[in-house]
Amino acid sequence: MEYVIEMLGITKEFPGIKANDNVTLQVEKGEIHALLGENGAGKSTLMSVLFGLYQPEAGIIKVRGQEVAISNPNIANKHGIGMVHQHFKLVENFTVTENIILGIEPMKSFSRVDTQKAAKKVLEISEKYGLSVDPNAKIEDISVGMQQRVEILKMLYRNAEILIFDEPTAVLTPQEIHELMGIMKELTNEGKSIVLITHKLKEIKLVANHCTVLRRGKYIGTVNVHETTENQMAEMMVGREVSFKVDKNEANIGDVVLSIQNLSVKNSRGLHAVKNLNLDFRAGEITCVAGIEGNGQTELVEAIVGLRKIESGKIFFKGTEIQNLNIRERTLCGIGHIPEDRHKYGLVLDFTLEENFILQTYFKEPYSKKGTLQVEEVRKYSEQLINEFDVRSGKGSVTEARSMSGGNQQKAIIARELERSPILLIAAQPTRGLDVGAIEYIHKRLVDERNKGKAVLLMSFEMEEVLNLADSIAVMYEGEVVGKVHANQTNENELGLMMSGSTRKEGELNE
Amino acid sequence: MNKFKAFISNDKNQKFLIPFIAVLSGFLVGVFILLITRENPIDIFRAILRAVFGIDLNKIGTGKAVFNPRYVGEYFVYAMPIILTGLSIAFAFRTGLFNIGSEGQVMVGSFASVLAGIYLDFPVFIHLPLVIISGALAGAIWGFVPGLLKAKFNVHEVVVGIMMNYSALHITNYFLRNLKGSDNVKTAMLPVTATLNSEFLSSITNKSRLHWGFIIVIISVFIFWFIIEKTTFGYELRSVGFNKNASKYAGMKVDRNTVLSMMISGAFSGLAGTIIAIGTFGYGRVLPGFENYGFDGIAVALLGGNTGLGSVFGGLLLGSLKAAQPIMQTMNIPRDIAIIIVSFIILFIAMQNGIKMILKKLGGAK
Numbered sequence: 085m086e087y088v089i090e091m092l093g094i095t096k097e098f099p100g101i102k103a104n105d106n107v108t109l110q111v112e113k114g115e116i117h118a119l120l121g122e123n124g125a126g127k128s129t130l131m132s133v134l135f136g137l138y139q140p141e142a143g144i145i146k147v148r149g150q151e152v153a154i155s156n157p158n159i160a161n162k163h164g165i166g167m168v169h170q171h172f173k174l175v176e177n178f179t180v181t182e183n184i185i186l187g188i189e190p191m192k193s194f195s196r197v198d199t200q201k202a203a204k205k206v207l208e209i210s211e212k213y214g215l216s217v218d219p220n221a222k223i224e225d226i227s228v229g230m231q232q233r234v235e236i237l238k239m240l241y242r243n244a245e246i247l248i249f250d251e252p253t254a255v256l257t258p259q260e261i262h263e264l265m266g267i268m269k270e271l272t273n274e275g276k277s278i279v280l281i282t283h284k285l286k287e288i289k290l291v292a293n294h295c296t297v298l299r300r301g302k303y304i305g306t307v308n309v310h311e312t313t314e315n316q317m318a319e320m321m322v323g324r325e326v327s328f329k330v331d332k333n334e335a336n337i338g339d340v341v342l343s344i345q346n347l348s349v350k351n352s353r354g355l356h357a358v359k360n361l362n363l364d365f366r367a368g369e370i371t372c373v374a375g376i377e378g379n380g381q382t383e384l385v386e387a388i389v390g391l392r393k394i395e396s397g398k399i400f401f402k403g404t405e406i407q408n409l410n411i412r413e414r415t416l417c418g419i420g421h422i423p424e425d426r427h428k429y430g431l432v433l434d435f436t437l438e439e440n441f442i443l444q445t446y447f448k449e450p451y452s453k454k455g456t457l458q459v460e461e462v463r464k465y466s467e468q469l470i471n472e473f474d475v476r477s478g479k480g481s482v483t484e485a486r487s488m489s490g491g492n493q494q495k496a497i498i499a500r501e502l503e504r505s506p507i508l509l510i511a512a513q514p515t516r517g518l519d520v521g522a523i524e525y526i527h528k529r530l531v532d533e534r535n536k537g538k539a540v541l542l543m544s545f546e547m548e549e550v551l552n553l554a555d556s557i558a559v560m561y562e563g564e565v566v567g568k569v570h571a572n573q574t575n576e577n578e579l580g581l582m583m584s585g586s587t588r589k590e591g592e593l594n595e
Numbered sequence: 596m597n598k599f600k601a602f603i604s605n606d607k608n609q610k611f612l613i614p615f616i617a618v619l620s621g622f623l624v625g626v627f628i629l630l631i632t633r634e635n636p637i638d639i640f641r642a643i644l645r646a647v648f649g650i651d652l653n654k655i656g657t658g659k660a661v662f663n664p665r666y667v668g669e670y671f672v673y674a675m676p677i678i679l680t681g682l683s684i685a686f687a688f689r690t691g692l693f694n695i696g697s698e699g700q701v702m703v704g705s706f707a708s709v710l711a712g713i714y715l716d717f718p719v720f721i722h723l724p725l726v727i728i729s730g731a732l733a734g735a736i737w738g739f740v741p742g743l744l745k746a747k748f749n750v751h752e753v754v755v756g757i758m759m760n761y762s763a764l765h766i767t768n769y770f771l772r773n774l775k776g777s778d779n780v781k782t783a784m785l786p787v788t789a790t791l792n793s794e795f796l797s798s799i800t801n802k803s804r805l806h807w808g809f810i811i812v813i814i815s816v817f818i819f820w821f822i823i824e825k826t827t828f829g830y831e832l833r834s835v836g837f838n839k840n841a842s843k844y845a846g847m848k849v850d851r852n853t854v855l856s857m858m859i860s861g862a863f864s865g866l867a868g869t870i871i872a873i874g875t876f877g878y879g880r881v882l883p884g885f886e887n888y889g890f891d892g893i894a895v896a897l898l899g900g901n902t903g904l905g906s907v908f909g910g911l912l913l914g915s916l917k918a919a920q921p922i923m924q925t926m927n928i929p930r931d932i933a934i935i936i937v938s939f940i941i942l943f944i945a946m947q948n949g950i951k952m953i954l955k956k957l958g959g960a961k
């Protein structure tokens with residue numbers, strides 16, 4: 085068999101950790117090769133080595149049978165290797181076209197950039213693969229899904245033959261995921277080869293040919309996807325059996341904790357994102373706010389926690405109005421928040437892990453006494469969270485958050501918010517980017533909170549998570565609640581119809 | 596060799612390696628320029644040796660005194676205010692703010708201290724603290740304005756800061772001329788209860804202007820370190836400096852912190868003005884233009900990596916090049932060489948990511 089890519093015996097160390105330890109990856113031409121592993125297993129690192137971002141301490145890389153040294157991304161490009169990173173690398177205030185041609189701009193006379201020619205080529209490629217983008221829109225104004233299409237176009241514009249996708253589906257809606265899968269298939273039909281990193285076994289089953297599994301930096305094996313099951317792959321990666329079903333008993337539903345009345349909120353572009361919304365959240369219950377991305381869920385959550393101004397309406401928390409309180413006051417009332425955007429709100433990336441753990445409590449005893457930070461107490465607390473939530477990193481408490489793997493960053497945020505055990509926990513996309521083992525654990529912890537009598541507001545775009553975890557579901561469509569149902573009395577189909585705004589089902593729940 | 600490689604690619608070591616390399620490269624450029632202009636490059640080092648340690652190599656064997664401690668004293672007189680403005684710039688930097696208004700804060704600090712010195716009449720243990728606090732307070736008020744405009748209306752602090760610098764220059768000049776006993780270029784001498792002058796320090800440094808201001812500098816460095824590294828307030832400031840959104844999410848009052856940070860930064864600059872007025876000179880001066888204490892502070896903060904102790908080193912280094920300039924002139928090398936060296940050091944510091952990459956390459960396995 086001919087391999088387009090062979091990575092043999094790759095070892096890459098970071099301070100305190102061997103991110104890759106003698107790893108092998110062999111990709112056949114024209115296939116989709118999945119790369120699977122727990123958070124921090126070294127997937128992104130391995131791909132960064134292939135893309136020339138890191139130099140390995142040991143090992144060789146062969147491209148089309150030829151041994152090569154890839155010392156920087158330009159050389160990777162020359163070998164036809166392109167990469168879409170876990171966290172996109174686009175210039176925010178550049179247009180789509182400018183981002184795509186960045187670094188290889190076509191020129192006309194007097195070294196002016198030939199934007200017309202570029203735009204034409206971009207349009208050609210985007211039409212060919214059904215990657216619809218607005219070539220003149222600025223990156224900061226477009227959705228995450230479109231940003232990703234820009235990243236893909238960037239690779240194709242550079243004639244990449246070997247495409248690396250680092251967790252492309254983590255940030256996409258189910259519809260967009262479906263489209264992306266189609267595009268990837270199309271690309272391989274053309275003879276291009278793809279390495280796909282994902283934590284979603286279903287996706288691997290759906291599109292991949294082979295799957296290579298890493299665990300704690302070590303190579304575990306490569307399997308033929310058609311000859312294996314999701315459970316087998318999960319076991320291979322975690323080293324134990326994983327349960328995909330959430331274990332939960334009957335909810336013991338208590339009083340209304342959060343009551344939203346006639347709430348209207350505008351989005352950043354000044355349009356009404358939440359319209360005259362009424363919704364209650366009760367103690368001892370996991371209530372999911374479901375819907376297709378962009379139907380006002382984000383704005384609703386931001387309004388509840390105080391990150392966004394409201395236009396009109398009231399928010400009651402345990403009977404008292406909180407819409408005029410500031411964020412700190414709401415936090416102290418007993419609201420916890422796992423934010424949707426972990427790099428924007430969730431973490432201070434230049435802080436250490438322990439500094440991030442106290443982000444919501446640094447001003448309280450025992451972490452602060454008389455205005456001074458209590459370093460030992462902070463360290464103790466940090467070690468405890470690291471153990472409890474299995475947050476993996478190179479240097480433990482003093483690791484810079486920036487250098488942690490995406491999934492472990494997410495675990496750190498969840499640990500911080502869950503440990504405070506707030507009366508109302510708002511979890512926006514809590515398991516985005518987590519491996520199946522970690523998801524299992526986080527789901528269990530969320531159910532524990534509910535069993536302790538806390539109210540949980542879950543915001544998720546993932547149908548499976550919604551159905552598995554929620555007790556009741558409120559579906560949002562264009563800023564309104566178009567349906568309220570019990571999780572065990574509905575199915576994917578019904579939810580799907582409500583999410584797309586075609587059916588309504590109201591007033592069934594708790595009223 | 597491997598130990599060396601590990602040493603240069605270690606992040607911790609790079610923190611001081613990079614400034615060191617930048618300084619070295621800056622001097623190399625200076626040496627190179629002297630070489631191509633057919634001057635003797637050794638002379639810069641002689642000048643610095645004399646400016647900092649007071650040792651004049653030319654006098655060896657002539658029978659005259661080789662060591663003159665006055666130079667040492669004057670060197671510290673140069674270095675102290677720019678350490679303070681360095682602290683000022685660094686403090687604001689840590690909160691993500693660029694306090695270019697330091698220059699003006701120095702001037703109002705000087706002015707307020709002179710004012711308190713001339714018009715108040717108390718015994719020294721009350722008068723002196725009042726004079727010092729006046730300077731810090733005036734600087735804080737001058738920092739408050741750009742801080743407030745930034746927080747409330749999102750006006751960039753650099754724009755406001757520059758305007759505040761010009762306002763400070765003209766306003767303080769006007770009032771300084773009109774104080775009792777002033778002439779066109781300076782005010783009356785301050786009463787002894789309002790100065791930092793020291794017979795003792797002066798006598799051990801052969802009548803230099805060295806004064807007690809260094810105690811203010813030491814206390815300021817300590818306060819900087821304590822606030823930034825030890826307090827929850829400092830934790831908030833750093834958090835706001837790194838990520839405004841996450842700070843907001845955590846319930847920090849980003850606007851209030853912006854204003855406070857600019858005020859504290861302004862207070863450090865104001866103190867620089869205070870020690871210049873009541874330490875170095877002992878009277879208030881009407882200035883024909885900017886003296887660049889604030890701008891030197893930017894270089895000091897950069898050199899020191901925006902830390903307290905780093906600013907001390909930065910200030911001492913920059914101070915040595917400043918103090919060497921007059922001596923260089925007497926040795927017939929253009930003083931511009933010193934300015935060129937400083938500029939290149941700053942340039943190399945600004946290119947620290949490049950230096951980091953080269954170090955990583957050199958230290959890397961392949």
Ligand SMILES: Nc1ncnc2c1ncn2[C@@H]1O[C@H](COP(=O)(O)OP(=O)(O)OP(=O)(O)O)[C@@H](O)[C@H]1O
Binds near residue numbers: 487489
């Ligand atoms: N630049 C870096 N500096 C220091 N350590 C790093 C760096 N990049 C990654 N690491 C460490 O190497 C390990 C592997 O990280 P990597 O990002 O490859 O994981 P991953 O498999 O992609 O995980 P995830 O699924 O969470 O994205 C982690 O423990 C991480 O802390």
Ligand SMILES: [Mg+2]
Binds near residue numbers: 127129250491
């Ligand atoms: Mg990763």
